[in-house]
Amino acid sequence: MYDVVSGSFIPCHTMLDVGVDWEGDQILPALHKLSSAKVKSASAGKYSDGGGLWLVKREDGGAQWVLRVTIHGRRREMGIGNLQSVSLKEARQAAETWRAVVREGKDPIKERDQQRRLAARESHTLASVALEAFEARKSQLKGEGKAGRWFSPLELHVLPKIGKIPVEELDQQDIKIALAPIWHEKADTARKAMNRLGITLKHAAAMGLDVDIQATEKAKALLGKSRHKAQNIPYMPWPEVPAFYASLNEQTVTHLALRLLILTSVRSGPVRFCRLDQIQDNVWTVPAENMKGQEGAVNDFRVPLSDEAMIVIEQAKPFERDGYLFPSVRKGVISDATMSRLMERRSLAARPHGFRSSFKTWCEEATNEREAVVETALAHVVGNKVERSYRRTDLLERRRELVSRWADHVTGRDASKVVKIA
Known part of the structure; x- marks a missing residue:
């Protein structure tokens, strides 16, 4: 007997498994031959539901639905899903969908692959x-x-x-x-x-x-090229810093935070989130996650504290809340704009971040300190990757000497360099 599903002659006893109907001289495959009970109880083997839909049960207990079709004279088998996730009813619906694709002269497997690619592209x-x-x-x-x-x-x-x-x-x-x-x-x-x-x-x-x-x-x-011209954050010339520092004479969170920022030359973020448990003796260890997100900033950063900085920390301790030295009025810590607004209210062009430039310029004009020490004090990445791999020091003691001299200048002990500001 010739099987129109498989496109080949098969023995009569096998034909009984396939199941066919007759219409004139045309052999039509019978549909819906399986029952739910048969699907559930069938042992390992291949079982036809008609119309090219087969249930394939394996020895290991697994089972899969397979649709056999012939397109352009070529035998094709496509998986429709495993029995655990696709019911008999769903398998029949899927089989009819893909048989309709075959009737249109299209390869169902290629059509499905194209649909998946489009779906993946959209996702x-x-x-x-x-x-x-x-x-x-x-x-x-x-x-x-x-x-x-x-x-x-x-x-x-x-x-x-x-x-x-x-x-x-x-x-x-x-x-x-x-x-x-x-x-x-x-x-x-x-x-x-x-x-x-x-x-x-x-x-x-x-x-x-x-x-x-x-x-x-x-x-x-x-x-095109942007017409915008980048502007550096305004900074205060270093000779003017002592007068401004002296004006921060109120025992408030904002004044104390600004004073510590000036003395240590760190960014405002680490200052605002400064915790008492980060300070041991005269070293403040800033966690890596509080440092600026840049290549190389993957380790904790040690900040040497001058005697003046330690005094500021002692004065800030009464304000401590939840471990933070500079809490806000309501919850959390003071905002990024709190210190800036203080300077803005005083009609100053400079902003807190600019004190890092003040420190850098002072180092260049009033000291002979090596660039590596100055840049490390500013938490900048110094040297290329190879140079950094061989460097085994953060120059803490050299930086301690430098920030102590900076504190002397900031507090006015180096009076000859002080310039009063209005």
Whole structure:
């Protein structure tokens, strides 16, 4: 007997397993031959439900639905799913769907693969891949990126506009459209967003997706050179610092925090989150997660404390709450803007971060200290990777001498260099 399902002659006893109906001279495969009870109780073997749908049970207890079809003279078998997850009814529905594809002259396996590729492309939107890239990069970011600053340029200015585009379809025109409104007006934010986009595209390429990793560079060419000119944070000339320091004479959290910031030349973040348990003897150990998120800032940073700095810490202890030396009025610690607003209210152009420049300029103009010591005092990465691998010291004692001299200047002990400010 000739089996239209398999396309070959088969013995009569096998034909009984296949099951056929007759219509004139045409042999039609019988459908729905299996029952739920038979599906459940059948031992290892192959069982036809008709229409090319087979249940294949293995010796190990596993079972799978298989659809056999012939397309363009070629025998094809496609898995429809395992018995545990696909019921008899669902298998029959799927089989009919794919038989309809065959009737249209299409290969069902190729059609299914194409559908899966399209579905995967739609699921790999720019937004989803950007979030995945962010998750993969968290360990390199300050506080594992919990503050969200790494992701925010994309979240605010890019993803609302082009986040739904499949990342494989993203091109320079899409990026240009997203960043054009802020390219000149918010140049720093636009630069960060472009950087994050580049990282996202590289991450997508690592996932095996077909992306244009040059899309960001092409977008920059379309957007043109930014008209925005970067401005450095205003700083206070070092001869004026003693007079300002002397004016911080109130026993308040803000005054004390500013005084410690000036004396140690660290950034405002570590000062605001300074805890008593970070200070032992005359060394303040800033945890790595409180340091600026940059390459190389992966270790705790030791800050030598001058006698004046220790005095400030003692004066701040009565304000301590939950271990923090500089708590806010309500909860947590003082905000990033608290110290800046104090200087703004005094009509000063300088800002707290600028005292790092004050210290650096003082080192260059009033001392002969080596650059490596000065840069280390500012928690900057010194030297290339090879040089850093051989360096086994953080120059703590050399820095201690330097900050002590700086404290002498700040407190006015070096009176000959002091310049009064209005």
